Amino acid sequence: MLSKIKIGFAVAAVLLAALAFFSLADLVRGHRASAMDVRVLIVSGRGEARIGPGIPFKVTDLSGGNVLMEDKKPLKSMAVRTEEGDLLFGERLLPSAAVKLTPLKGQGIGVNGVLYRGDIIIRNNDGSLECINELGIEEYLRGVLPEEVYAYWPSSALKAQAIASRSFAAYRALRSSRRAYDLRHDARSQVYGGMKAENMRTTRAVMDTNGKVLSYDGKVFPAYFSACCGGYRESSASLWGEELEPLKGGRCIWCRFSPVFRWREDISKDFIAGEMRKAGYGVERVDSLKAFERDSSGRPAYIEISSAKRKVKVGTEDFRIMVGQDLLKSSLFRMRETDDKVIFHGRGWGHGVGMCQWGAFGMSMFLRSTGNILKTYYPGTEIVDLKQMLK
Numbered sequence: 433m434l435s436k437i438k439i440g441f442a443v444a445a446v447l448l449a450a451l452a453f454f455s456l457a458d459l460v461r462g463h464r465a466s467a468m469d470v471r472v473l474i475v476s477g478r479g480e481a482r483i484g485p486g487i488p489f490k491v492t493d494l495s496g497g498n499v500l501m502e503d504k505k506p507l508k509s510m511a512v513r514t515e516e517g518d519l520l521f522g523e524r525l526l527p528s529a530a531v532k533l534t535p536l537k538g539q540g541i542g543v544n545g546v547l548y549r550g551d552i553i554i555r556n557n558d559g560s561l562e563c564i565n566e567l568g569i570e571e572y573l574r575g576v577l578p579e580e581v582y583a584y585w586p587s588s589a590l591k592a593q594a595i596a597s598r599s600f601a602a603y604r605a606l607r608s609s610r611r612a613y614d615l616r617h618d619a620r621s622q623v624y625g626g627m628k629a630e631n632m633r634t635t636r637a638v639m640d641t642n643g644k645v646l647s648y649d650g651k652v653f654p655a656y657f658s659a660c661c662g663g664y665r666e667s668s669a670s671l672w673g674e675e676l677e678p679l680k681g682g683r684c685i686w687c688r689f690s691p692v693f694r695w696r697e698d699i700s701k702d703f704i705a706g707e708m709r710k711a712g713y714g715v716e717r718v719d720s721l722k723a724f725e726r727d728s729s730g731r732p733a734y735i736e737i738s739s740a741k742r743k744v745k746v747g748t749e750d751f752r753i754m755v756g757q758d759l760l761k762s763s764l765f766r767m768r769e770t771d772d773k774v775i776f777h778g779r780g781w782g783h784g785v786g787m788c789q790w791g792a793f794g795m796s797m798f799l800r801s802t803g804n805i806l807k808t809y810y811p812g813t814e815i816v817d818l819k820q821m822l823k
Contacts, residue, residue: 466568658782
Protein backbone atom coordinates (compact mmCIF):
# COMPACT_ATOMS: atom_id res chain seq x y z
CA MET A 433 0.00 0.00 0.00
CA LEU A 434 2.82 2.36 0.95
CA SER A 435 4.63 1.71 -2.32
CA LYS A 436 1.46 2.49 -4.28
CA ILE A 437 1.10 5.78 -2.41
CA LYS A 438 4.73 6.63 -3.22
CA ILE A 439 4.18 5.73 -6.84
CA GLY A 440 1.02 7.83 -6.87
CA PHE A 441 2.86 10.85 -5.49
CA ALA A 442 5.68 10.35 -8.00
CA VAL A 443 3.24 10.17 -10.92
CA ALA A 444 1.40 13.26 -9.64
CA ALA A 445 4.69 15.15 -9.31
CA VAL A 446 5.68 14.24 -12.88
CA LEU A 447 2.27 15.30 -14.20
CA LEU A 448 2.40 18.61 -12.33
CA ALA A 449 5.92 19.28 -13.63
CA ALA A 450 4.84 18.46 -17.18
CA LEU A 451 1.77 20.68 -16.81
CA ALA A 452 3.91 23.56 -15.55
CA PHE A 453 6.36 23.10 -18.41
CA PHE A 454 3.72 23.00 -21.13
CA SER A 455 1.80 25.90 -19.57
CA LEU A 456 4.96 28.00 -19.71
CA ALA A 457 5.69 26.86 -23.26
CA ASP A 458 2.14 27.78 -24.31
CA LEU A 459 2.54 31.23 -22.80
CA VAL A 460 5.83 31.70 -24.61
CA ARG A 461 4.27 30.69 -27.92
CA GLY A 462 1.09 32.70 -27.47
CA HIS A 463 0.54 36.44 -27.44
CA ARG A 464 -0.02 37.54 -23.86
CA ALA A 465 -1.96 40.74 -23.17
CA SER A 466 0.32 43.52 -21.98
CA ALA A 467 -0.30 46.73 -20.09
CA MET A 468 1.25 48.70 -22.98
CA ASP A 469 2.93 48.27 -26.35
CA VAL A 470 6.44 49.43 -27.16
CA ARG A 471 8.02 50.30 -30.50
CA VAL A 472 11.61 49.16 -30.99
CA LEU A 473 13.80 50.39 -33.85
CA ILE A 474 15.50 47.25 -35.17
CA VAL A 475 16.76 48.46 -38.59
CA SER A 476 17.86 52.00 -39.43
CA GLY A 477 19.82 53.80 -42.10
CA ARG A 478 19.82 51.00 -44.65
CA GLY A 479 18.53 50.91 -48.18
CA GLU A 480 17.25 47.36 -47.87
CA ALA A 481 15.98 44.82 -45.33
CA ARG A 482 15.05 41.18 -45.82
CA ILE A 483 11.64 40.13 -44.54
CA GLY A 484 11.20 36.43 -43.75
CA PRO A 485 11.28 33.59 -43.45
CA GLY A 486 8.22 33.58 -41.24
CA ILE A 487 4.51 33.06 -40.91
CA PRO A 488 1.82 34.50 -43.22
CA PHE A 489 1.06 38.19 -42.67
CA LYS A 490 -0.84 41.09 -44.15
CA VAL A 491 0.46 44.54 -45.00
CA THR A 492 -1.64 47.61 -44.23
CA ASP A 493 -1.04 51.26 -44.95
CA LEU A 494 -0.11 52.88 -41.64
CA SER A 495 -1.96 56.13 -42.31
CA GLY A 496 -5.14 54.94 -44.01
CA GLY A 497 -5.43 51.39 -42.71
CA ASN A 498 -6.02 49.92 -46.18
CA VAL A 499 -4.81 46.36 -46.77
CA LEU A 500 -2.12 46.61 -49.47
CA MET A 501 -0.94 43.02 -49.52
CA GLU A 502 -1.95 39.70 -47.99
CA ASP A 503 -0.45 36.25 -48.41
CA LYS A 504 -1.82 33.27 -46.49
CA LYS A 505 1.15 31.09 -47.37
CA PRO A 506 4.26 31.04 -45.15
CA LEU A 507 6.71 33.64 -46.38
CA LYS A 508 10.10 32.41 -47.56
CA SER A 509 12.07 35.62 -47.94
CA MET A 510 11.60 39.01 -49.56
CA ALA A 511 13.75 42.11 -49.99
CA VAL A 512 12.16 45.42 -48.99
CA ARG A 513 13.60 48.67 -50.34
CA THR A 514 12.76 52.33 -50.53
CA GLU A 515 11.60 53.56 -53.93
CA GLU A 516 11.40 57.35 -54.06
CA GLY A 517 8.58 58.08 -51.56
CA ASP A 518 7.18 54.54 -51.54
CA LEU A 519 8.21 51.00 -50.55
CA LEU A 520 9.16 48.13 -52.81
CA PHE A 521 8.27 44.64 -51.51
CA GLY A 522 10.14 42.23 -53.74
CA GLU A 523 9.04 43.35 -57.19
CA ARG A 524 5.79 44.87 -55.95
CA LEU A 525 5.59 48.63 -55.40
CA LEU A 526 3.38 49.66 -52.48
CA PRO A 527 2.14 53.26 -52.70
CA SER A 528 2.90 54.10 -49.07
CA ALA A 529 5.76 55.57 -47.06
CA ALA A 530 4.85 53.54 -43.96
CA VAL A 531 3.19 50.14 -43.62
CA LYS A 532 2.50 47.63 -40.86
CA LEU A 533 3.11 43.89 -41.18
CA THR A 534 0.68 41.93 -38.99
CA PRO A 535 0.83 38.14 -38.50
CA LEU A 536 -2.30 36.34 -39.72
CA LYS A 537 -1.70 33.59 -37.17
CA GLY A 538 0.82 32.73 -34.48
CA GLN A 539 3.98 34.68 -33.81
CA GLY A 540 7.19 35.39 -35.65
CA ILE A 541 7.98 37.76 -38.51
CA GLY A 542 11.57 37.56 -39.70
CA VAL A 543 13.64 40.70 -40.31
CA ASN A 544 17.22 40.20 -41.50
CA GLY A 545 17.20 36.65 -40.19
CA VAL A 546 15.76 37.39 -36.73
CA LEU A 547 12.21 36.44 -35.72
CA TYR A 548 10.18 39.02 -33.81
CA ARG A 549 6.90 38.80 -31.96
CA GLY A 550 4.16 41.34 -32.62
CA ASP A 551 3.99 43.58 -35.69
CA ILE A 552 6.66 45.13 -37.91
CA ILE A 553 6.36 48.74 -39.07
CA ILE A 554 8.41 49.60 -42.16
CA ARG A 555 9.03 53.29 -42.97
CA ASN A 556 10.59 55.17 -45.82
CA ASN A 557 12.22 57.95 -43.84
CA ASP A 558 13.42 60.32 -46.57
CA GLY A 559 14.97 57.44 -48.51
CA SER A 560 16.32 55.65 -45.43
CA LEU A 561 14.62 52.39 -44.52
CA GLU A 562 13.46 51.90 -40.93
CA CYS A 563 11.99 48.73 -39.41
CA ILE A 564 10.22 49.03 -36.08
CA ASN A 565 9.00 46.11 -33.98
CA GLU A 566 5.72 46.95 -32.22
CA LEU A 567 4.76 44.48 -29.49
CA GLY A 568 3.56 44.14 -25.91
CA ILE A 569 6.06 45.18 -23.27
CA GLU A 570 5.99 41.71 -21.68
CA GLU A 571 6.83 40.03 -25.00
CA TYR A 572 9.56 42.61 -25.59
CA LEU A 573 11.20 41.81 -22.24
CA ARG A 574 11.52 38.14 -23.18
CA GLY A 575 14.01 39.20 -25.85
CA VAL A 576 15.78 41.72 -23.59
CA LEU A 577 16.71 39.85 -20.42
CA PRO A 578 18.91 37.12 -21.99
CA GLU A 579 20.86 39.86 -23.80
CA GLU A 580 21.34 42.00 -20.69
CA VAL A 581 22.15 39.36 -18.03
CA TYR A 582 23.21 35.72 -17.89
CA ALA A 583 20.27 33.31 -17.76
CA TYR A 584 22.04 31.12 -15.19
CA TRP A 585 22.10 33.93 -12.61
CA PRO A 586 19.97 33.45 -9.46
CA SER A 587 16.28 34.25 -9.90
CA SER A 588 16.33 37.28 -7.57
CA ALA A 589 18.85 39.01 -9.89
CA LEU A 590 16.87 38.04 -12.99
CA LYS A 591 13.64 39.38 -11.51
CA ALA A 592 15.35 42.62 -10.45
CA GLN A 593 16.54 43.03 -14.05
CA ALA A 594 13.03 42.31 -15.37
CA ILE A 595 11.51 45.05 -13.20
CA ALA A 596 14.29 47.53 -14.03
CA SER A 597 14.04 46.81 -17.78
CA ARG A 598 10.25 47.08 -17.72
CA SER A 599 10.44 50.39 -15.86
CA PHE A 600 12.99 51.79 -18.30
CA ALA A 601 10.97 50.69 -21.35
CA ALA A 602 7.67 52.02 -19.94
CA TYR A 603 9.30 55.34 -19.03
CA ARG A 604 10.64 55.75 -22.56
CA ALA A 605 7.33 54.72 -24.16
CA LEU A 606 5.39 57.25 -22.08
CA ARG A 607 7.75 60.06 -23.14
CA SER A 608 8.07 59.35 -26.88
CA SER A 609 4.50 59.43 -28.21
CA ARG A 610 5.46 61.94 -30.91
CA ARG A 611 8.35 59.86 -32.21
CA ALA A 612 8.15 56.93 -34.60
CA TYR A 613 9.72 54.61 -32.02
CA ASP A 614 10.30 54.40 -28.27
CA LEU A 615 13.49 52.36 -27.99
CA ARG A 616 16.46 51.15 -29.98
CA HIS A 617 17.49 47.51 -30.09
CA ASP A 618 21.02 48.11 -28.83
CA ALA A 619 22.88 49.49 -25.81
CA ARG A 620 21.66 53.01 -26.54
CA SER A 621 18.41 51.80 -24.94
CA GLN A 622 18.75 48.17 -23.83
CA VAL A 623 19.84 45.21 -25.92
CA TYR A 624 16.96 43.34 -27.57
CA GLY A 625 17.44 40.11 -29.53
CA GLY A 626 13.91 39.15 -30.56
CA MET A 627 12.63 35.58 -30.30
CA LYS A 628 15.99 33.90 -30.95
CA ALA A 629 17.36 35.36 -27.70
CA GLU A 630 14.57 34.03 -25.48
CA ASN A 631 15.47 31.67 -22.67
CA MET A 632 13.20 29.69 -20.34
CA ARG A 633 14.75 31.03 -17.10
CA THR A 634 14.66 34.69 -18.09
CA THR A 635 11.13 34.29 -19.50
CA ARG A 636 10.12 32.86 -16.12
CA ALA A 637 11.54 35.99 -14.44
CA VAL A 638 9.51 38.20 -16.78
CA MET A 639 6.35 36.23 -16.05
CA ASP A 640 6.94 36.17 -12.27
CA THR A 641 7.20 39.98 -12.25
CA ASN A 642 4.44 40.55 -14.83
CA GLY A 643 3.50 44.24 -15.00
CA LYS A 644 5.73 45.32 -12.09
CA VAL A 645 7.64 48.60 -12.46
CA LEU A 646 9.43 51.05 -10.21
CA SER A 647 7.65 54.24 -9.20
CA TYR A 648 9.03 57.47 -7.76
CA ASP A 649 7.09 60.59 -6.90
CA GLY A 650 3.95 59.01 -8.40
CA LYS A 651 5.52 58.37 -11.82
CA VAL A 652 7.18 55.48 -13.64
CA PHE A 653 10.86 55.71 -12.78
CA PRO A 654 13.65 55.65 -15.42
CA ALA A 655 15.51 52.66 -13.99
CA TYR A 656 18.90 53.11 -15.64
CA PHE A 657 21.42 50.31 -15.24
CA SER A 658 24.84 49.30 -16.48
CA ALA A 659 26.94 46.14 -16.49
CA CYS A 660 29.37 46.96 -13.69
CA CYS A 661 29.91 50.20 -11.76
CA GLY A 662 33.44 49.28 -10.67
CA GLY A 663 32.62 49.89 -7.01
CA TYR A 664 31.39 53.47 -7.43
CA ARG A 665 27.99 54.28 -8.90
CA GLU A 666 27.77 57.47 -10.96
CA SER A 667 25.08 60.08 -10.28
CA SER A 668 22.61 61.03 -12.98
CA ALA A 669 23.32 64.69 -12.19
CA SER A 670 27.03 64.34 -12.95
CA LEU A 671 26.50 62.45 -16.17
CA TRP A 672 23.33 63.95 -17.66
CA GLY A 673 22.55 66.97 -15.46
CA GLU A 674 19.38 65.21 -14.32
CA GLU A 675 18.79 65.44 -10.57
CA LEU A 676 17.05 62.26 -9.38
CA GLU A 677 17.41 61.28 -5.74
CA PRO A 678 17.35 57.48 -6.36
CA LEU A 679 20.19 57.95 -8.88
CA LYS A 680 22.54 60.02 -6.76
CA GLY A 681 25.27 57.37 -6.88
CA GLY A 682 27.45 55.95 -4.13
CA ARG A 683 29.60 52.98 -3.17
CA CYS A 684 28.87 49.43 -4.36
CA ILE A 685 30.47 46.50 -2.56
CA TRP A 686 28.83 43.76 -4.59
CA CYS A 687 30.35 43.81 -8.09
CA ARG A 688 33.82 42.45 -7.36
CA PHE A 689 32.67 39.15 -8.89
CA SER A 690 32.64 40.86 -12.29
CA PRO A 691 35.34 39.92 -14.81
CA VAL A 692 35.47 43.62 -15.78
CA PHE A 693 35.69 45.00 -12.25
CA ARG A 694 39.24 46.00 -13.22
CA TRP A 695 40.58 46.32 -16.74
CA ARG A 696 43.50 47.70 -18.70
CA GLU A 697 43.77 48.87 -22.29
CA ASP A 698 46.88 50.08 -24.15
CA ILE A 699 45.77 52.35 -27.00
CA SER A 700 48.10 54.03 -29.47
CA LYS A 701 48.01 57.80 -29.77
CA ASP A 702 47.76 57.43 -33.54
CA PHE A 703 44.57 55.39 -33.12
CA ILE A 704 43.04 58.01 -30.81
CA ALA A 705 43.96 60.78 -33.27
CA GLY A 706 42.37 58.83 -36.13
CA GLU A 707 39.12 58.29 -34.18
CA MET A 708 39.04 61.99 -33.29
CA ARG A 709 39.36 62.94 -36.95
CA LYS A 710 36.49 60.59 -37.83
CA ALA A 711 34.40 62.35 -35.18
CA GLY A 712 35.12 65.76 -36.70
CA TYR A 713 37.98 66.96 -34.51
CA GLY A 714 40.65 68.26 -36.85
CA VAL A 715 43.69 67.08 -34.94
CA GLU A 716 46.97 66.14 -36.63
CA ARG A 717 48.23 64.04 -33.76
CA VAL A 718 47.84 63.40 -30.05
CA ASP A 719 50.71 64.70 -27.92
CA SER A 720 49.19 64.20 -24.47
CA LEU A 721 45.91 63.68 -22.60
CA LYS A 722 44.76 64.93 -19.20
CA ALA A 723 41.61 64.25 -17.18
CA PHE A 724 39.85 67.07 -15.33
CA GLU A 725 37.15 67.61 -12.68
CA ARG A 726 36.73 64.15 -11.21
CA ASP A 727 33.48 63.78 -9.30
CA SER A 728 32.81 61.90 -6.07
CA SER A 729 32.80 58.58 -7.97
CA GLY A 730 36.22 59.28 -9.45
CA ARG A 731 35.02 59.80 -13.01
CA PRO A 732 36.44 62.86 -14.82
CA ALA A 733 34.11 65.36 -16.45
CA TYR A 734 36.25 65.85 -19.54
CA ILE A 735 39.49 64.90 -21.26
CA GLU A 736 41.86 67.57 -22.60
CA ILE A 737 43.83 66.47 -25.65
CA SER A 738 46.95 68.42 -26.62
CA SER A 739 47.68 68.38 -30.33
CA ALA A 740 50.55 70.47 -31.68
CA LYS A 741 49.66 73.98 -30.47
CA ARG A 742 45.97 73.17 -29.87
CA LYS A 743 44.08 71.88 -26.87
CA VAL A 744 40.75 70.12 -27.40
CA LYS A 745 38.29 69.37 -24.59
CA VAL A 746 35.98 66.36 -24.96
CA GLY A 747 33.40 65.15 -22.43
CA THR A 748 34.57 61.88 -20.93
CA GLU A 749 31.56 59.83 -22.07
CA ASP A 750 31.85 61.34 -25.55
CA PHE A 751 35.56 60.52 -25.56
CA ARG A 752 34.81 56.95 -24.47
CA ILE A 753 32.22 56.47 -27.22
CA MET A 754 34.53 58.04 -29.79
CA VAL A 755 37.49 55.78 -28.95
CA GLY A 756 35.25 52.71 -28.56
CA GLN A 757 33.18 51.43 -25.65
CA ASP A 758 34.68 47.94 -25.98
CA LEU A 759 38.10 49.48 -25.39
CA LEU A 760 37.24 52.13 -22.79
CA LYS A 761 34.68 50.07 -20.92
CA SER A 762 33.79 52.87 -18.51
CA SER A 763 34.75 56.45 -17.72
CA LEU A 764 36.11 55.35 -14.33
CA PHE A 765 39.74 55.24 -15.43
CA ARG A 766 43.17 56.75 -14.97
CA MET A 767 45.77 57.27 -17.67
CA ARG A 768 49.50 56.77 -18.02
CA GLU A 769 51.34 57.83 -21.16
CA THR A 770 54.37 56.65 -23.08
CA ASP A 771 55.77 58.24 -26.23
CA ASP A 772 53.35 56.49 -28.57
CA LYS A 773 50.47 55.15 -26.48
CA VAL A 774 48.15 55.75 -23.56
CA ILE A 775 47.67 53.06 -20.91
CA PHE A 776 44.19 53.14 -19.37
CA HIS A 777 43.58 51.48 -16.01
CA GLY A 778 39.85 51.32 -15.36
CA ARG A 779 37.02 49.77 -13.43
CA GLY A 780 33.59 48.59 -14.50
CA TRP A 781 31.69 48.60 -17.77
CA GLY A 782 29.07 51.13 -18.79
CA HIS A 783 27.94 54.53 -17.56
CA GLY A 784 27.60 53.38 -13.93
CA VAL A 785 24.23 55.05 -13.24
CA GLY A 786 21.51 53.09 -11.40
CA MET A 787 21.59 49.34 -10.91
CA CYS A 788 24.94 47.62 -11.24
CA GLN A 789 24.04 44.34 -12.96
CA TRP A 790 27.06 42.47 -11.62
CA GLY A 791 26.30 44.01 -8.23
CA ALA A 792 22.78 42.57 -8.44
CA PHE A 793 24.38 39.21 -9.19
CA GLY A 794 26.66 39.57 -6.18
CA MET A 795 23.73 40.41 -3.91
CA SER A 796 21.74 37.45 -5.22
CA MET A 797 24.67 35.13 -4.48
CA PHE A 798 24.36 36.25 -0.86
CA LEU A 799 20.62 35.41 -0.97
CA ARG A 800 19.42 39.00 -1.14
CA SER A 801 15.83 39.31 -2.42
CA THR A 802 14.66 41.08 -5.55
CA GLY A 803 13.13 43.84 -3.44
CA ASN A 804 16.36 44.29 -1.48
CA ILE A 805 18.40 44.54 -4.70
CA LEU A 806 16.11 47.20 -6.15
CA LYS A 807 16.00 49.24 -2.92
CA THR A 808 19.81 49.18 -2.80
CA TYR A 809 20.23 50.57 -6.30
CA TYR A 810 17.08 52.71 -6.53
CA PRO A 811 16.52 53.95 -2.94
CA GLY A 812 13.17 55.66 -2.38
CA THR A 813 11.38 53.90 -5.25
CA GLU A 814 8.40 51.54 -4.92
CA ILE A 815 7.44 48.41 -6.85
CA VAL A 816 3.95 49.00 -8.30
CA ASP A 817 1.70 47.66 -11.05
CA LEU A 818 2.14 49.38 -14.41
CA LYS A 819 -1.60 49.26 -15.11
CA GLN A 820 -2.22 51.41 -12.04
CA MET A 821 0.28 53.98 -13.32
CA LEU A 822 -1.53 54.19 -16.67
CA LYS A 823 -4.99 54.99 -15.22
